[in-house]
Amino acid sequence: MRRRRRSRLRRVLVAVTAAIVLLVVAPLGSYAISLRVQYAGEPAADARTRDHDALWLGHAWVDGRKTAADVIALGERLRGTGIRDLYVHTGPLEHDGSLPLAKVSPKARWFADAIRAAAPNVRVQAWLGDVVRPGKNPGMDLEEATVRQRVVASAAAVLRQGFQGIHYDFEPVQSGSKGYLAVLDETRALGTTLSVAAAQIDPLWYLHSVPIEKWWSQDYFRQVAERVNQIAVMSYDTAMPLESLYGGYVAKQTKLALEVTPPTTDLLMGLPAYWERNPTHWGHAETVSAAVRGARLGLGTSTRQNFGLAMYVEFTATDADWAAYRDGWCQTPS
Numbered sequence: 001m002r003r004r005r006r007s008r009l010r011r012v013l014v015a016v017t018a019a020i021v022l023l024v025v026a027p028l029g030s031y032a033i034s035l036r037v038q039y040a041g042e043p044a045a046d047a048r049t050r051d052h053d054a055l056w057l058g059h060a061w062v063d064g065r066k067t068a069a070d071v072i073a074l075g076e077r078l079r080g081t082g083i084r085d086l087y088v089h090t091g092p093l094e095h096d097g098s099l100p101l102a103k104v105s106p107k108a109r110w111f112a113d114a115i116r117a118a119a120p121n122v123r124v125q126a127w128l129g130d131v132v133r134p135g136k137n138p139g140m141d142l143e144e145a146t147v148r149q150r151v152v153a154s155a156a157a158v159l160r161q162g163f164q165g166i167h168y169d170f171e172p173v174q175s176g177s178k179g180y181l182a183v184l185d186e187t188r189a190l191g192t193t194l195s196v197a198a199a200q201i202d203p204l205w206y207l208h209s210v211p212i213e214k215w216w217s218q219d220y221f222r223q224v225a226e227r228v229n230q231i232a233v234m235s236y237d238t239a240m241p242l243e244s245l246y247g248g249y250v251a252k253q254t255k256l257a258l259e260v261t262p263p264t265t266d267l268l269m270g271l272p273a274y275w276e277r278n279p280t281h282w283g284h285a286e287t288v289s290a291a292v293r294g295a296r297l298g299l300g301t302s303t304r305q306n307f308g309l310a311m312y313v314e315f316t317a318t319d320a321d322w323a324a325y326r327d328g329w330c331q332t333p334s
Contacts, residue, residue, distance in 0.1 A: 031204070035240075035248030043296035049082030049330045052266050052308035054195075054232060056127065058315040059089040062105040068114060074314075075118030077322070081330055082308060083122065085230070086115065087167040087195070090126040090158050095140045097150025099128070101157055112162030125195060126158040129169035132180075135213045142170065142179030152186050165193030165229070172213035173199060175220045184227040195230035195266075200238070201256040203249070222260035231265055232310040233257055235291065236272035237280045246285045247294035254298025258307075268310040269295040271325060273317035288321045292328035 055078075060066050090105045101108070112124050128151075131139040141147055155166045166187060173180045187194055202215040216224070225231045235253050240246035254269055261267040271291045275283040288311070295309055309329055311317060 038248035053082040054085040054310040099154035125165035135172040169197040247290035250294030251298035273321040289324040
């Protein structure tokens with residue numbers, strides 16, 4: 001009797017193991033191989049900057065910690081790159097959509113004027129955002145019309161400080177959120193440049209349905225892109241353990257985004273210029289060089305001119321990160 005029970009138990013264990021292999025291991029293995037294939041080959045020679053790149057800047061530029069010398073140095077850093085937009089952290093917004101300007105950005109007007117003198121070809125946008133419900137609670141509820149009204153009023157207020165556009169970074173926005181689309185529509189009425197930091201596109205066609213709010217469906221990405229002047233994909237924090245897999249992932253994201261971004265909307269892919277080591281971000285794998293190469297491979301031979309790369313984030317970017325961006329993306333091959 002015991003032998004029969006053991007035999008049945010073994011059969012059950014074998015069946016469970018086989019199911020795990022078929023349902024989990026094999027698909028993940030196939031997915032990893034597909035990403036590695038995406039990273040193979042050489043990027044097109046003309047898959048280089050089209051002068052539509054961007055850089056996220058930290059809060060120190062608007063709260064009084066930075067000096068005129070810092071602005072001059074930043075202008076020098078930007079020279080010779082394709083960076084034409086700066087997303088300057090001017091929030092965060094309160095959960096009700098309001099923004100205490102005097103408290104959080106007392107030097108915003110000074111910076112907007114100073115950077116225009118140091119880098120006259122660069123557009124300065126106010127980076128505003130908050131954590132949002134239902135993914136984060138407490139958080140901002142974009143489904144509430146009064147909250148959205150305060151958000152738009154806050155955007156109008158920072159424009160009066162001298163910014164030339166609004167850059168929204170609300171996280172985590174659920175794929176299909178109507179409140180998020182509504183706040184974009186309502187902000188467009190201000191008549192200014194509108195850009196967003198966007199979630200990654202579901203690479204497997206079902207992940208956007210998983211309740212971790214990491215991915216958008218490709219169709220929802222299209223709906224967002226139709227409402228803005230620029231959409232910058234946050235193509236990092238991917239949990240990829242190898243540089244080749246991460247680069248392949250960026251290549252895939254680039255292709256998916258190119259398929260649905262309107263020709264009138266600037267498309268930018270994010271570069272991870274920061275180091276972390278955790279389950280969602282392996283610093284040895286998620287590198288600027290891998291992201292640049294992946295974006296170039298994803299761009300392929302496309303002649304789309306309003307495509308760029310966006311570096312996240314200025315206050316953690318190292319000289320090596322800047323060199324990887326310049327050498328991989330900005331330099332014309334000899």
